Amino acid sequence: MSRIQPQKNGFLNRLSTGYDRLVAAFAPERAVRRLQARMTMAAADEFFGSGGFDAADRSSREMSEWNPFGTDADSAILGGLDTMRARSRDADRNQPLAGGLINTAVLNTVGVGLAPQARIDRAVLGLSEDSAIAWQKLVDWRWWLWAGSKDCDLARKLTFNGSCRLALRARCVDGESLTLLPYRPLAGLSNPIRLQAVEADRLSNPGLAPDSATMAAGIEKDADGAPVTYHIMRGHPGNVLYADSRRWQWDAYPAFNAQTGLPNVVHYFRTERAGQSRGFPLLAPVLEPLKDLARMGKAELKRAVVSALFTVFIKSVGGGGLANMPAALPGSIAYPGGMRVSTNPGEQSAATTGNMRLGYGAVLGLEPGEEIQVADPKLPNANFDPFFLANVRQIGMRVGIPYEVLIKHYTSSYSAARAAIEDAHRFFLFLRAEMVEDYCDPIRTVWFSQEVAQGTIYAPGFFADPLIRAAWLNCDWIGPSKPVIDPTKEVEAASLRAELGISTLAQETAAMTGGDWEANIEERGREERRRRAAGLAAAEPSAAANPDLPEGVEAP
Numbered sequence: 001m002s003r004i005q006p007q008k009n010g011f012l013n014r015l016s017t018g019y020d021r022l023v024a025a026f027a028p029e030r031a032v033r034r035l036q037a038r039m040t041m042a043a044a045d046e047f048f049g050s051g052g053f054d055a056a057d058r059s060s061r062e063m064s065e066w067n068p069f070g071t072d073a074d075s076a077i078l079g080g081l082d083t084m085r086a087r088s089r090d091a092d093r094n095q096p097l098a099g100g101l102i103n104t105a106v107l108n109t110v111g112v113g114l115a116p117q118a119r120i121d122r123a124v125l126g127l128s129e130d131s132a133i134a135w136q137k138l139v140d141w142r143w144w145l146w147a148g149s150k151d152c153d154l155a156r157k158l159t160f161n162g163s164c165r166l167a168l169r170a171r172c173v174d175g176e177s178l179t180l181l182p183y184r185p186l187a188g189l190s191n192p193i194r195l196q197a198v199e200a201d202r203l204s205n206p207g208l209a210p211d212s213a214t215m216a217a218g219i220e221k222d223a224d225g226a227p228v229t230y231h232i233m234r235g236h237p238g239n240v241l242y243a244d245s246r247r248w249q250w251d252a253y254p255a256f257n258a259q260t261g262l263p264n265v266v267h268y269f270r271t272e273r274a275g276q277s278r279g280f281p282l283l284a285p286v287l288e289p290l291k292d293l294a295r296m297g298k299a300e301l302k303r304a305v306v307s308a309l310f311t312v313f314i315k316s317v318g319g320g321g322l323a324n325m326p327a328a329l330p331g332s333i334a335y336p337g338g339m340r341v342s343t344n345p346g347e348q349s350a351a352t353t354g355n356m357r358l359g360y361g362a363v364l365g366l367e368p369g370e371e372i373q374v375a376d377p378k379l380p381n382a383n384f385d386p387f388f389l390a391n392v393r394q395i396g397m398r399v400g401i402p403y404e405v406l407i408k409h410y411t412s413s414y415s416a417a418r419a420a421i422e423d424a425h426r427f428f429l430f431l432r433a434e435m436v437e438d439y440c441d442p443i444r445t446v447w448f449s450q451e452v453a454q455g456t457i458y459a460p461g462f463f464a465d466p467l468i469r470a471a472w473l474n475c476d477w478i479g480p481s482k483p484v485i486d487p488t489k490e491v492e493a494a495s496l497r498a499e500l501g502i503s504t505l506a507q508e509t510a511a512m513t514g515g516d517w518e519a520n521i522e523e524r525g526r527e528e529r530r531r532r533a534a535g536l537a538a539a540e541p542s543a544a545a546n547p548d549l550p551e552g553v554e555a556p
Helices: 018-026 028-050 073-094 096-109 129-147 160-173 284-308 384-399 414-453 466-473 487-500 505-513 517-533
Strands: 115-118 177-180 196-198 219-221 227-233 250-254 265-268 312-315 332-335 339-342 363-366 475-478
Touching: 073 096, 073 160, 073 284, 096 160, 096 284, 096 384, 096 414, 115 129, 129 160, 129 414, 160 177, 160 196, 160 414, 177 414, 227 265, 265 414, 284 384, 414 466, 414 475, 487 505, 505 517
Parallel strands: 312 363
Antiparallel strands: 115 475, 177 196, 177 265, 219 227, 227 250, 332 339
């Protein structure tokens, strides 16, 4: 057997130990089997360590430092919720893009308000069409009698639509909205159910106790994870204006009524993970880029302002500089642009403190030997707008609003603008459906139950049969219509959809104007009768004047 040269043999170079090399020298077959086993183990370790996905690779340079911890929903949210909420509120107050995002969401989701239109299932309830229509009108009027008054709000500041706007804004900015439904009769109020908005900061564990398996951030849960009790501070923890003795006192509010099973607390937030107890702000994933864009925009604006302040500095040959400039007032030297240098003994001047301001057409003197170097800011910055738009696209993509709608940038083309509006409208419809499901419907159910209990709405079998109750409660919530670029094309499309049976006239009316087709028909009939009575419209053509009928044949 010839001696194996390790430095010339690729196989031998793969052997990592001296024992392996020795085995290879005297038993090559056995060495091959050992190497195959080692390579198989390495491949298995590589595969099972990453699951076969590059996203789980822990050995590459790109991925080795990306090792987030796999927490549950509450562990990921609750620890930083207060910070996220405070930053989100600050962004909404002070950053144009963040505030515009929230305003756009509220305006297009709720707008002037959400109107419920009763749509009972008369087949299940055994009602005639006329009886069902009359009953629905009564219920809708009873609703607006309560919801259209600010008395429905416990603080008597908001109508129901106002409470919807407040709840959605809290859902977007704070991450969640909390509304209590106390029973508080009030003289002149049609229904004693009231709305009490509570800021999410007040929902916390009694005594600020740590979270546990049954108590998470003020919500007490049962063994199945369902909320049982909400613990709410009597005062706001962030109150710094006055001493509030109620701040560290908690009240327990049952999540549901023990007798009826109806909600006492409406906790409105988006559940994105199983076991999630609290919501997080809509702006949370984009707060960092929003802050950076706000800083960049402010810096660019300041640069533009400074470049516009054209100031001339005079280099003095004889000396004296600022001290030789004429005084406008006793004890001071005034310069264009608002700068003032005091000549009073003991008082520091702008020249000595360096607190000199640029002015509009100002002329400033310099000391002997001093020179001014004029900086050219290269404004306007041609790269600012493309960079800004590129970041806004990412922000809009993450939130769900196309950047054209987010910053009202409809300049590319008609098709692109229409596609952006359609895409944004789907997002707003999703937000509206989420709000109806988690906020509007629970409130209307509690209100309706009280109306039936007090006898102002007649709904036989409501409390006895869940199917009958669902048939009485069924309704459509009508909100802001979709913005249109070309109304003529939109009306033609709506007409074609209704003609083909893809949708109904009632659906198209609600989608285009937010109106009620039934009410429109009644109003149109009244208007036509009034027009004919006033001689503004021709009478309906008689059958005798119909040229299509044979002579001597009367119309049926």
